[in-house]
Amino acid sequence: MTGPTRSTTPAKKVVVFDYGFGNVRSAERALARAGADVEITRDFDRAMNADGLLVPGVGAFSACMRGLKDARGEWIIGRRLSGGRPVLGICVGMQILFERGIEHGVETEGLDEWPGTVEPLDAPVVPHMGWNTVEAPADSQLFAGVGADERFYFVHSYAVRQWGLEVTNPAIRAPRVTWSTHGEPFVAAVENGALWATQFHPEKSGDAGAQLLTNWIGTL
Structure with missing residues (x-):
């Protein structure tokens, strides 16, 4: 009797982008449990060539943007998306994908992948x-x-309170926007082609968060 057949399909390569802002170790462990081959790095070529790129983020919007630019992260994200290569943003890693952030009255430009403003809740x-x-x-x-x-587990004081991207061409799949409420409704997650993001932390959200990461890896 032969033993069980094991899959010979290689695990998907996921880079957790290490630009100085984010719980990279927690993300690494959660992705590995979900079946990915994970590497933490800010190396340009490795981040570009991975099957999936996860962009974490904690702290202030403006500080995350500075750190991302110092690591050439805006180039990496932009070039990956222009080639249809998956990117997942988490927490402030989601917020910086929008047009701008406003903290303590100070406005900071984001990556402008989506229209919208990150504002105080x-x-x-x-x-x-x-x-x-x-x-x-x-x-x-x-x-x-x-x-x-x-x-799901949230830790944030700022959020996108209005979704501004409308798709009128029926041949283009409109973004799927998920909402949550804390005092008021806010954007909790977005699925838009190769670019997905969550305001909450899937890596800290138990079995439900693990299922989300498994779902994302399954699209790579």
């Missing part, structure tokens, strides 16, 4: 820290297999 308690539910589109690939009552 209007809520009784800030920061929004802890577990919360989300409202995902029925045809979301990111949330496939995730129950509607699942909760």
Whole structure:
């Protein structure tokens, strides 16, 4: 009797972009558990050539943008997306994908992959820290297999409160936008072609977060 057949398909290569802002070790462990071959680096060629690029982010929008530019991250993200190569942004790594961020009255330009402004949350308690539910589109690939009552881990004081990108061409798949509420509705996740992002931390969100990362890796 022969033993079980093992898959010979190589694991997808994912780079966690290390530009000085983000919980890179937590992301590395979570991606590895989800089946990826993970490397933490800021090396241009490795980040460009990986099957998937994860861009983490914690702290201030302006500081993350400076760190990203110092590491040529804006070039890497832009060139990957122009070639249809997947990028996943997490937390402030999602926020910097928008047009601008406003913190303490100071406006900072983002990567402008999506229109929109990252602004302070209007809520009784800030920061929004802890577990919360989300409202995902029925045809979301990111949330496939995730129950509607699942909760995800958030830590943030700023968010995108309005989604501004409209797609009128029926031949183009419109972005799938997921929402959550803390005092007011805000964008919790986006799926837009090769560019996906979450405001919450999937790497800290238990089994539900692990399913999201598995879903993303499955698209690489």
